[in-house]
Amino acid sequence: MGPLKNEPQKPKEGKLLFIDACVRGDESRTRGIAVPIVAALSTRYEVEKIDLTSMDISPLTPSSYAERGKGNTPEWAEKAARKIADADRIVIAAPFWDMSFPAVLKAFFEQVSLFGITFEDNGKKCVGLCKCKKVLYVTTRGMDIPTGDPREQGTPYIKALSYLWGLGEVETIAAWNMDYISPEKIEEKISGCVIEGIRLAKTF
Numbered sequence: 001m002g003p004l005k006n007e008p009q010k011p012k013e014g015k016l017l018f019i020d021a022c023v024r025g026d027e028s029r030t031r032g033i034a035v036p037i038v039a040a041l042s043t044r045y046e047v048e049k050i051d052l053t054s055m056d057i058s059p060l061t062p063s064s065y066a067e068r069g070k071g072n073t074p075e076w077a078e079k080a081a082r083k084i085a086d087a088d089r090i091v092i093a094a095p096f097w098d099m100s101f102p103a104v105l106k107a108f109f110e111q112v113s114l115f116g117i118t119f120e121d122n123g124k125k126c127v128g129l130c131k132c133k134k135v136l137y138v139t140t141r142g143m144d145i146p147t148g149d150p151r152e153q154g155t156p157y158i159k160a161l162s163y164l165w166g167l168g169e170v171e172t173i174a175a176w177n178m179d180y181i182s183p184e185k186i187e188e189k190i191s192g193c194v195i196e197g198i199r200l201a202k203t204f
């Protein structure tokens with residue numbers, strides 16, 4: 001049940017950016033885990049979603065790289081970079097593809113990793129400019145590869161990016177072996193991750 005009509009709404013604790021890279025759309029198990037977790041978080045945070053699956057994102061090319069050098073950044077990328085820099089919490093949902101995540105997410109990161117917005121340098125090293133304190137990375141893997149396994153290159157990348165941009169602590173919620181188990185087991189694993197995420201949402 002939602003809040004009663006005259007019940008005062010609790011003020012939100014900040015802004016949450018939900019970056020959705022679930023290329024299989026509503027078929028996606030990863031999205032099926034992330035959506036109820038983000039719904040739980042929406043009681044505490046103002047949620048905004050960036051749906052990478054509905055955007056036409058390419059990596060930098062010789063010409064777009066040259067434009068960037070002249071200070072010309074695509075408007076959408078600058079807007080998204082500012083949303084990242086301004087978010088208090090970030091949730092990233094992306095399936096495990098080719099031992100990491102879909103290339104559209106890497107291309108997105110490349111486009112929005114902007115000097116003076118998400119990071120800068122102090123003459124000695126790069127310094128993150130984002131105010132985010134916690135990132136939740138939700139994924140599902142086809143093979144029997146747990147989080148932290150050296151073959152799993154999603155979490156380490158997001159942790160490294162958090163170092164560059166200053167995003168804080170990275171937590172991964174993952175289900176694995178999804179392509180080699182029964183439909184019942186798949187559902188069980190998805191529910192387990194949703195429960196874990198909703199529990200985490202109380203302190204995230």
Ligand SMILES: Cc1cc2nc3c(=O)[nH]c(=O)nc-3n(C[C@H](O)[C@H](O)[C@H](O)COP(=O)(O)O)c2cc1C
Pocket residue numbers: 022023024027028029030031094095096097098099100140141142143144145178179
């Ligand atoms: C293009 C593609 C690449 C994939 N690469 C891997 C992989 O390298 N390792 C793996 O364990 N699973 C891989 N998988 C399987 C997915 O990780 C698995 O089916 C996952 O649950 C899909 O998530 P989704 O339902 O959110 O799309 C791949 C699937 C696709 C479609």
